[in-house]
Amino acid sequence: MSVISLSQYNLVYNALSFGLAAMGAATVFFLFGRSQVAKEYRTAVTVTGLVTLIATYHYFRIFASWESAYTVADGIVKITGAEFNDAYRYVDWLLTVPLLLLELILVMNLPRKETVSKGFRLVTLAALMVALGYPGEVAGSLDSRWIWWALAMIPFVVILIELFVGLKESIKKQPQEVRGMISAARWITVLSWCFYPIVYLFPMLGVSGGVAIAGVQVGYTIADLIAKAAFGVFIYTIAVRKSGADVHASAVHA
Numbered sequence: 001m002s003v004i005s006l007s008q009y010n011l012v013y014n015a016l017s018f019g020l021a022a023m024g025a026a027t028v029f030f031l032f033g034r035s036q037v038a039k040e041y042r043t044a045v046t047v048t049g050l051v052t053l054i055a056t057y058h059y060f061r062i063f064a065s066w067e068s069a070y071t072v073a074d075g076i077v078k079i080t081g082a083e084f085n086d087a088y089r090y091v092d093w094l095l096t097v098p099l100l101l102l103e104l105i106l107v108m109n110l111p112r113k114e115t116v117s118k119g120f121r122l123v124t125l126a127a128l129m130v131a132l133g134y135p136g137e138v139a140g141s142l143d144s145r146w147i148w149w150a151l152a153m154i155p156f157v158v159i160l161i162e163l164f165v166g167l168k169e170s171i172k173k174q175p176q177e178v179r180g181m182i183s184a185a186r187w188i189t190v191l192s193w194c195f196y197p198i199v200y201l202f203p204m205l206g207v208s209g210g211v212a213i214a215g216v217q218v219g220y221t222i223a224d225l226i227a228k229a230a231f232g233v234f235i236y237t238i239a240v241r242k243s244g245a246d247v248h249a250s251a252v253h254a
Helices: 006-036 039-069 087-108 112-137 142-166 168-172 176-200 209-253
Strands: 070-073 076-079
Touching: 006 039, 006 070, 006 076, 006 209, 039 070, 039 087, 039 209, 087 112, 087 176, 087 209, 112 142, 112 176, 142 168, 142 176, 168 176, 176 209
Parallel strands: none
Antiparallel strands: 070 076
C-alpha cells in the first residue's frame, strides 16, 4: 500500500460508498420490476438484478477493506498494515461480467438453440477475459502486467466481434420499437468495458503512488456503475417495451 493524501482517501471512500448505494438501489428496482414485464423477459431482468446484487456484496467488502487499510487522524492518512483486498473486484467480475452479456441475449428472446450457443460462447469469452486480467493486476513487474493485459484483450476483441457482427442479424429480427435500444445496449457495453483496460494501464503508463491507487479505484467504480446499473436499466426498459409490443401484436391478431 502507498501513502495517499486525505483528498485521495476521501475520493475513493466516497466513490465506493456511492457505488455500494447505487448497486443496492438498482438491485431493489430490478427485482421488484420483474412483475412489470412479460414472463418471457423475467429471466433477463432477474439476471440483471442478480448482477447488481453480487456487485452490492462485493462493494460492501471492498469498502470495508478500504476502511481497514487506512486510518485518518488529524487530517493525516496513515497505513494500518492491513492489506487492501482488491481481489474482490476480480471475483465480482468473474461472476458478473459473463452475466452482463447473458442479460442481452436473454432479453432478445432468441430461439432456444441460438440463445444457448451465443450465450455459452459469450459467457466463456467473458470469464476467460477476467481470468487472464487478474495475474497482471497482482504481478510484481510491469512486463508481466503488459503480457497479461495483451492476453486479456484477445477475448475482449472477440466479444466485440460477436456483439457487432454475430448479433447483427438477430437484432434485425427484433421488434422495431427496441432495435435501437438493443444496439445502444451493445455500445454501452463496449464503451463502459473500455474503461477497464484503460484504468488497468495506469501503473504501466507511469502513474504511481496515491494518484494510481485513487485513479484505479474511482475508474473501476465508474465503469462498474455504467456497465451494471446503467446497462441494467437499458435491459429493463427493453424488456418493458418488448412486453408492450407483444401485447399489442396479440391484440392485433386476435
